[in-house]
């Protein structure tokens with residue numbers, strides 16, 4: 001199986017290779033086969049990409065929002081037309097089942113391009129009437145060259161969630177995908193060019209953390225948007241701070257999902273499945289601490305185990321498969337290590353817990369019961385298919401425990417009591433909260449974390465705030481009075 005792109009990088013409107021860069025081998029996680037051989041960007045290519053983005057900026061920013069938006073919306077249509085091919089690349093790159101990628105990856109990227117393409121013409125400032133007939137106005141100006149750095153779980157979505165608002169606002173971008181999933185961003189860049197994007201406005205560079213680090217501190221860069229883990233976020237945020245660069249940090253989590261006994265249990269089980277086993281658990285906002293009211297815990301776990309009989313593990317390219325492998329052998333070993341720790345620390349393995357007996361990096365969907373707040377599996381982000389059930393007895397107690405984490409990405413509550421639902425949502429310390437649902441991330445709503453889970457928001461009108469800065473212009477209409 002091969003998915004070799006034309007070259008490793010896309011700079012200034014063209015594919016480019018430099019074999020001097022360290023090799024990156026791209027693996028199909030379902031079999032371990034090599035899909036493609038790429039190279040990290042050399043310092044010369046980093047410089048070339050940033051120079052292109054810097055040069056292309058003024059002309060791109062000078063277009064009207066309508067003109068910029070038209071190109072983004074055209075790209076959205078092209079992505080939808082090409083959804084199957086893009087989904088197949090995503091499945092090969094990540095191992096996520098085609099059944100998922102057909103509806104959640106390029107489509108989500110296209111939504112972002114369409115949404116921000118539509119918004120581009122509406123980006124405007126304000127006016128203020130001031131004493132003596134003076135007045136002031138603001139403009140919303142682009143920041144300049146933005147750097148996007150991606151994680152490996154949603155490569156197409158991440159590229160588009162960053163590129164679409166950045167470009168709509170008149171910025172240019174150099175995007176570095178995760179070294180684990182380097183393929184799809186290249187096709188996104190090509191589509192944008194085919195849709196009419198001027199050369200240099202969106203560039204893709206491959207590389208590991210070192211390439212990312214060299215982008216973050218370059219004096220030409222005005223903003224850095226990272227999707228990644230908390231430790232990487234801390235490093236990137238600190239490095240960006242040296243130049244007082246704007247940042248968006250979309251980081252990890254250990255999110256709570258609370259199931260009250262009055263909830264529709266089937267709906268709650270569906271939420272727990274979406275929040276733990278979709279993308280084989282490799283979703284940042286997953287609700288991996290499932291607090292279940294003690295009186296309904298057994299019924300909840302029984303129904304969950306019953307539903308897990310519906311898992312179809314297999315070739316991710318087969319549309320009947322609904323459960324794929326971990327993205328890499330390394331990630332599989334991390335997840336298996338956490339499962340071992342869960343057992344060693346006294347949690348009860350209620351389902352799964354092993355590497356699947358097949359090729360590739362598959363880990364069985366795993367459920368632990370009897371989990372307590374102090375266990376490692378209840379405290380650390382696993383980023384795999386490991387669901388922990390924790391018992392609780394009262395609303396106050398569970399809110400306190402749900403919030404007792406340095407993370408704050410997402411949180412969910414399942415209950416049929418409308419007042420309790422909103423009370424609990426108000427009490428959550430998390431950026432994205434769900435009532436009787438979990439993990440949906442439509443482009444219309446802000447998405448992002450609080451506490452250690454991040455800074456800023458992606459999607460929605462909120463993203464416009466993060467890719468523009470206000471310029472205030474004071475207009476004097478009368479005499480200027482001075483003391484001497």
Ligand SMILES: NC(=O)c1ccc[n+]([C@@H]2O[C@H](COP(=O)([O-])OP(=O)(O)OC[C@H]3O[C@@H](n4cnc5c(N)ncnc54)[C@H](O)[C@@H]3O)[C@@H](O)[C@H]2O)c1
Pocket residue numbers: 149150151152153154176177178179207208209210211212213214216227228229230231232233235236249250251252253283284285381383409448449453454
């Ligand atoms: N909040 C969100 O929206 C969101 C979405 C998806 C994934 N995530 C998080 O991403 C993590 C999984 O992804 P990952 O393993 O690829 O994360 P990671 O932190 O290992 O890597 C993320 C990206 O940062 C780059 N990088 C690493 N060190 C760097 C440095 N010093 N300077 C600049 N760039 C550097 C990597 O090459 C990669 O492209 C999880 O923690 C998950 O929760 C968050």
Ligand SMILES: O=CCc1c[nH]cn1
Pocket residue numbers: 153154282283284285439440441
């Ligand atoms: O991985 C995090 C982003 C996300 C959440 N739901 C869909 N995508």
